[in-house]
Amino acid sequence: MAHSILTQELVQSLFEYQDGELFCLKKCSRLAKNSFKTKYKRTLINGKQYLIHRIIFIYHYGYLPKCVDHIDGNQLNNRIENLREASFSQNQHNSKKPITNKSGIKGVSWQKSANKWFVSLKIQRKKIYFGLYKDIELAELVAIEARSKYHGNFARHQ
Numbered sequence: 001m002a003h004s005i006l007t008q009e010l011v012q013s014l015f016e017y018q019d020g021e022l023f024c025l026k027k028c029s030r031l032a033k034n035s036f037k038t039k040y041k042r043t044l045i046n047g048k049q050y051l052i053h054r055i056i057f058i059y060h061y062g063y064l065p066k067c068v069d070h071i072d073g074n075q076l077n078n079r080i081e082n083l084r085e086a087s088f089s090q091n092q093h094n095s096k097k098p099i100t101n102k103s104g105i106k107g108v109s110w111q112k113s114a115n116k117w118f119v120s121l122k123i124q125r126k127k128i129y130f131g132l133y134k135d136i137e138l139a140e141l142v143a144i145e146a147r148s149k150y151h152g153n154f155a156r157h158q
Contacts, residue, residue, distance in 0.1 A: 008062040017059050020079035022052055039075035053078045067091045093151035097158055107143035119143045123150045
């Protein structure tokens with residue numbers, strides 16, 4: 001193929017989209033399975049590897065943003081209704097609670113020296129502190145309110 005730039009026209013000539021899935025037409029490369037490191041599905045186009053959710057985005061909208069976010073956080077849910085353009089920062093705001101989190105609440109950790117719960121968020125790549133609290137329920141409410149205020153539609157509370 002002479003196409004070197006990924007376009008909506010090229011993508012639509014190679015794939016058919018149906019309910020969050022891409023199906024190869026006769027001239028398309030085989031769709032790759034999920035990689036062992038991530039749950040993202042991939043495919044090859046003209047010898048270059050692409051993430052399926054990015055192909056679905058260009059298939060529908062005609063352009064590729066720097067970042068495509070899965071609204072529900074499920075990397076396997078590639079329905080177009082679940083995909084949105086995002087900055088890298090917004091995409092991180094929509095991430096799930098880290099597995100290293102010990103409090104069970106995103107943005108809340110125990111500060112041993114103060115003997116209190118500590119609330120912090122990353123806002124524009126900077127860690128911002130929202131105080132120390134004796135009560136974990138209050139710390140959780142503060143974290144939820146801060147995420148809602150600063151992360152907007154990209155706030156994920158779990």
